[in-house]
Amino acid sequence: MSQQLSIGPHTVSPPVVLAPMAGITNAPFRTLCREFSGGRGLFVSEMITTRALVERNEKTMQLVHFDAGESPRSIQLYGVDPATVGKAARMIAEEDLADHIDLNFGCPVPKVTRKGGGSALPYKRNLLRDILREAVAGAGGLPVTMKMRKGIDDDHLTYLDAGRIAVAEGVDAIALHGRTAAQHYGGTADWDAIARLKESVPEIPVLGNGDIWSAADGVRMMRETGCDGVVVGRGCLGRPWLFGDLVAAFDGRGEAGYARPTLREVADVMVRHARLLGEWLGDEARGVIDFRKHVAWYTKGFSVGSQMRRRLAVSGSLDELRSLLEELDLDQQWPSGADGPRGRTSGRNRVVLPDGWLKDPYERTAVAADAELDTSGG
Numbered sequence: 001m002s003q004q005l006s007i008g009p010h011t012v013s014p015p016v017v018l019a020p021m022a023g024i025t026n027a028p029f030r031t032l033c034r035e036f037s038g039g040r041g042l043f044v045s046e047m048i049t050t051r052a053l054v055e056r057n058e059k060t061m062q063l064v065h066f067d068a069g070e071s072p073r074s075i076q077l078y079g080v081d082p083a084t085v086g087k088a089a090r091m092i093a094e095e096d097l098a099d100h101i102d103l104n105f106g107c108p109v110p111k112v113t114r115k116g117g118g119s120a121l122p123y124k125r126n127l128l129r130d131i132l133r134e135a136v137a138g139a140g141g142l143p144v145t146m147k148m149r150k151g152i153d154d155d156h157l158t159y160l161d162a163g164r165i166a167v168a169e170g171v172d173a174i175a176l177h178g179r180t181a182a183q184h185y186g187g188t189a190d191w192d193a194i195a196r197l198k199e200s201v202p203e204i205p206v207l208g209n210g211d212i213w214s215a216a217d218g219v220r221m222m223r224e225t226g227c228d229g230v231v232v233g234r235g236c237l238g239r240p241w242l243f244g245d246l247v248a249a250f251d252g253r254g255e256a257g258y259a260r261p262t263l264r265e266v267a268d269v270m271v272r273h274a275r276l277l278g279e280w281l282g283d284e285a286r287g288v289i290d291f292r293k294h295v296a297w298y299t300k301g302f303s304v305g306s307q308m309r310r311r312l313a314v315s316g317s318l319d320e321l322r323s324l325l326e327e328l329d330l331d332q333q334w335p336s337g338a339d340g341p342r343g344r345t346s347g348r349n350r351v352v353l354p355d356g357w358l359k360d361p362y363e364r365t366a367v368a369a370d371a372e373l374d375t376s377g378g
Contacts, residue, residue, distance in 0.1 A: 008143025014250035015229030028276035050079030086134030234343030238297025301338030
């Protein structure tokens with residue numbers, strides 16, 4: 001099992017990637033994950049909408065800011081129009097905004113798929129081809145990768161066709177989330193599909209994504225599927241130290257090197273996370289408000305109590321957050337209930353698609369202009 005991953009000129013060791021997550025993987029969270037990993041791995045930005053980037057939307061330009069220590073700088077783009085995607089890639093290359101471009105074809109949310117974007121788009125094979133071609137051409141020498149799902153549902157799987165198209169168009173690596181759009185985040189990820197994709201596109205690295213809740217899961221996925229790296233999403237919510245665990249696992253230290261923080265140590269990370277958000281946003285209160293969504297993830301499994309969780313989740317300043325945390329029994333050891341699944345787990349039965357979307361997978365269709373979200377971050 002290889003201990004490193006090559007994405008264009010960049011070597012990622014261990015072969016571990018932080019998945020882009022809207023509202024989560026901003027610069028402060030990437031900083032925490034990178035620190036726990038000792039700077040090892042690849043940490044991808046929140047989703048950046050190509051139209052908003054080209055139009056230099058203020059929020060978007062903040063989201064493409066990287067800290068000085070981030071290398072390589074990795075941006076995920078979401079786009080549905082080949083020309084706009086090409087312009088965005090060219091802008092990134094010419095203005096030195098990043099070192100790596102990842103393309104989002106995995107988002108399953110209805111506001112995206114109902115317009116033909118995200119995980120719905122690869123069904124239109126020629127549209128996918130056109131977007132990839134423009135992205136690679138616009139990026140110049142920057143590596144371009146893509147993240148996708150198995151397909152729309154079990155009757156409309158697209159990942160093998162999409163993989164061959166990606167190879168033909170010069171994409172440098174592919175990440176596959178082993179679920180369909182219809183599954184959303186429910187059920188169990190299909191790691192066998194990751195193995196099949198690896199067999200289908202031996203020319204480029206394949207990364208696996210889905211149900212990596214621990215460092216041991218990441219090692220097991222690579223061993224069982226033959227994939228070249230792992231992409232970690234919901235498993236690190238409230239656990240940025242998971243990347244330190246992954247480094248330990250791939251270095252052969254196993255569970256002896258895993259973090260098992262006390263609640264006191266978790267509380268220190270929570271306050272630091274909120275402080276970093278405030279510094280990034282330029283306003284302490286805004287930072288604490290943005291942090292609120294992380295409270296349940298950080299405190300999962302600990303004896304905190306529902307009333308205290310609610311109080312923490314409405315705190316409005318660093319002092320208030322800190323004082324509330326000091327009311328807890330901070331000597332609590334890491335609980336077994338803190339391991340395992342976290343984040344959204346609900347599944348969906350039907351994917352919302354544009355009218356007639358499934359009629360012809362090879363139709364060279366144009367996606368409606370309003371499918372291109374006008375704001376980044378999801």
